[in-house]
Amino acid sequence: MVKVFEKRESTLGAADLAGPDPVSLSLRVNGQTFSFVAEPRRTLLDALRYDLGLTGAKKGCDEGTCGACTVLLNGKPVYSCLLLAVECQGHEIETIEGLAKGGKLHPVQEAFVEHDALQCGFCTPGQILSIKALLDENPEPTEEDIKRAVSGNLCRCGAYPHIVEAARAAAKKLPR
Amino acid sequence: MKRFRHADAPDLETAIVLLREEGAEAIAGGTDLLTEMKAGIRAPELLVNLKSLEFKGIRDEGDALAIGALTTLSELEAHPLVKERFPMLAQAASLAATPQLRNVGTVGGNLLQRVRCWYYRHPHVKCWLKGGEECYAEEGLNHRHAIFGTSPCIAVHPSDLAPALIALDAEVRVVGPEVDGWLPLEEIYCLPDENHRERTVLGRGDLLTEVRVPYRGNSRGVFLKAMERAAWSFALVSVAARLDFDGNRVREVRIVLGGVAGKPWRVRDAETLLQGQAPTEELVAKAAEAAVAGARPREHNAYKIPLARSLVRRALLELFELRSRRD
Numbered sequence A: 001m002v003k004v005f006e007k008r009e010s011t012l013g014a015a016d017l018a019g020p021d022p023v024s025l026s027l028r029v030n031g032q033t034f035s036f037v038a039e040p041r042r043t044l045l046d047a048l049r050y051d052l053g054l055t056g057a058k059k060g061c062d063e064g065t066c067g068a069c070t071v072l073l074n075g076k077p078v079y080s081c082l083l084l085a086v087e088c089q090g091h092e093i094e095t096i097e098g099l100a101k102g103g104k105l106h107p108v109q110e111a112f113v114e115h116d117a118l119q120c121g122f123c124t125p126g127q128i129l130s131i132k133a134l135l136d137e138n139p140e141p142t143e144e145d146i147k148r149a150v151s152g153n154l155c156r157c158g159a160y161p162h163i164v165e166a167a168r169a170a171a172k173k174l175p176r
Numbered sequence B: 001m002k003r004f005r006h007a008d009a010p011d012l013e014t015a016i017v018l019l020r021e022e023g024a025e026a027i028a029g030g031t032d033l034l035t036e037m038k039a040g041i042r043a044p045e046l047l048v049n050l051k052s053l054e055f056k057g058i059r060d061e062g063d064a065l066a067i068g069a070l071t072t073l074s075e076l077e078a079h080p081l082v083k084e085r086f087p088m089l090a091q092a093a094s095l096a097a098t099p100q101l102r103n104v105g106t107v108g109g110n111l112l113q114r115v116r117c118w119y120y121r122h123p124h125v126k127c128w129l130k131g132g133e134e135c136y137a138e139e140g141l142n143h144r145h146a147i148f149g150t151s152p153c154i155a156v157h158p159s160d161l162a163p164a165l166i167a168l169d170a171e172v173r174v175v176g177p178e179v180d181g182w183l184p185l186e187e188i189y190c191l192p193d194e195n196h197r198e199r200t201v202l203g204r205g206d207l208l209t210e211v212r213v214p215y216r217g218n219s220r221g222v223f224l225k226a227m228e229r230a231a232w233s234f235a236l237v238s239v240a241a242r243l244d245f246d247g248n249r250v251r252e253v254r255i256v257l258g259g260v261a262g263k264p265w266r267v268r269d270a271e272t273l274l275q276g277q278a279p280t281e282e283l284v285a286k287a288a289e290a291a292v293a294g295a296r297p298r299e300h301n302a303y304k305i306p307l308a309r310s311l312v313r314r315a316l317l318e319l320f321e322l323r324s325r326r327d
């Protein structure tokens, strides 16, 4: 086996090596294309916040243990602190900034306001995106489904009961 | 995080050639690797992105389910065939980490993830596993550490999928210069020793491409996991148990514990005890006792022994459809 692989050393060039110096990157965020220059070690979270100026996704722990950096990648909630921006090219990213349309809040956002589902607000963009992803997939979630959907989003203010209420209210509001 | 070069693997062979380079590491979902890189525990010079390869998705092969190594834990947890044929595997996947991590983390990465020992994860502690002289957990804070196995490193294997897949007799396909071919998942794991400070037998450039789970007629399985809180926690102890019946006697049985040893820990003594027997509560109690018979607790982790014993007992009672007087 080793021999076969050694023979192929010459084909190394087949792979596109990027970095370690900054490279041109392009991300699709909230339906728009953003081009910028960053090192391959740039996380999606840092790219959103520092290169794109989208500071809705928050940096809490930077290691997958808080959920404040949650964004949607192809419609699914992910921690943007544990993704490399270079690997998110060609995928659809959605952040909290993309939810309100024409100055009107998204029903999940409205429900958060109406149900007082936040205190400091640091976890809120992540909570809202986790719930939006849930409702997009399952418009009639049970309480258990809702709790599971936000089980990867910590709220240090303990707004959990209101977050669940807001999610239920939003489910009722959303057009079926 | 240190600077690195990055390449999307164009195909398996090129990926392996790249990974043979000094300082190269494979990245799948990156949910484990990036946390190590951020902590400065690992500093690869070249990251080879496996996500551009084809080993994704779940296929019915007639006599087995084939799971690509790049399948995410979310896909595994939600797949109709996994839920129908191997509910214990769906259960194990659904109890791991959080929705966000499961949407990104892959089956291969989960099976090959590094230990969570707090000394290991600390940026400035050079313990034995990181090439240092000493295991600080042995005499230190060893609440989460091993009660089974002999190794200079007493950190436990953190994966929830591994015990479930071993109980299901899963095989894995490894492609690479050092290990190549199909082998039982159980056999890729080892306890680290002086000559090999690693938890798997895989060498540099060896890639896991597929997991194959054989269909077993009337087999039934259970996965139970004890955690500090009901989500987002690694197992304190987990048990994966599977039974196959012949009439009312046990034809085949697997009991694999997680969170108790440096690798997924199969308790063969307990299995032997059950083999060919008709289920009774007494038998279950004996098997649960046998499962922890060889345990050697450290200063802070003796609680794992009754925990493991109870989990085995509960799993077996559930599989035998017996109700316990004490539950």
Ligand SMILES: Cc1cc2nc3c(=O)[nH]c(=O)nc-3n(C[C@H](O)[C@H](O)[C@H](O)COP(=O)(O)OP(=O)(O)OC[C@H]3O[C@@H](n4cnc5c(N)ncnc54)[C@H](O)[C@@H]3O)c2cc1C
Pocket: A063, A064, A065, B025, B026, B027, B028, B029, B030, B031, B032, B033, B034, B035, B050, B069, B070, B073, B095, B096, B097, B098, B101, B104, B105, B106, B107, B108, B109, B110, B111, B112, B113, B114, B158, B159, B160, B161, B206, B207, B208, B209, B232, B233, B234, B235
């Ligand atoms: C906060 C947190 C909580 C967690 N809780 C749990 C839990 O409760 N239960 C649980 O089981 N797990 C848990 N995990 C671990 C998580 O499931 C793993 O991080 C994830 O499955 C790893 O997959 P990945 O694709 O992201 O791996 P990566 O980070 O990409 O890779 C992990 C390692 O495997 C290697 N690798 C990856 N794929 C391959 C391959 N195909 N061939 C060869 N080498 C490969 C990489 O080089 C790397 O060394 C948790 C993680 C975090 C951060």
Ligand code: SF4
Pocket: B115, B117, B118, B119, B120, B127, B128, B129, B130, B134, B135, B136, B137, B138, B145, B152, B153, B154, B155
């Ligand atoms: S248990 Fe292993 S990882 Fe933890 S300090 Fe000891 S040698 Fe290091």
Ligand code: FES
Pocket: A058, A059, A060, A061, A062, A063, A064, A065, A066, A067, A068, A069, A070, A079, A080, A081, A082
């Ligand atoms: S900042 Fe990403 S999970 Fe905390």
Ligand code: FES
Pocket: A117, A118, A119, A120, A121, A122, A123, A124, A154, A155, A156, A157, A158, A159
């Ligand atoms: S509102 Fe403060 S962390 Fe949730």
